[in-house]
Amino acid sequence: MGYIKEPKGIDFVVDPTPLSIADKKRISEVIAFYKATGRKMPKKTSTRKKEVTNTSKKKVLA
Numbered sequence: 001m002g003y004i005k006e007p008k009g010i011d012f013v014v015d016p017t018p019l020s021i022a023d024k025k026r027i028s029e030v031i032a033f034y035k036a037t038g039r040k041m042p043k044k045t046s047t048r049k050k051e052v053t054n055t056s057k058k059k060v061l062a
Contacts (some may be wrong), residue, residue, distance in 0.1 A: 006012055019027070033041040 004012065030041045035037075
């Protein structure tokens, strides 16, 4: 990673993003799983339904 020079009159400030309690818990679980097994934790499947779009029924402007 290289050094980024700040332009005159502009200050770059990098603040950490605050994590929710659920995010902190999930990160702790992933780290504990990795330390115990040496493998990546499998991703949880999403319970959200995927949007289905029908592209074959496009309206044609005349």
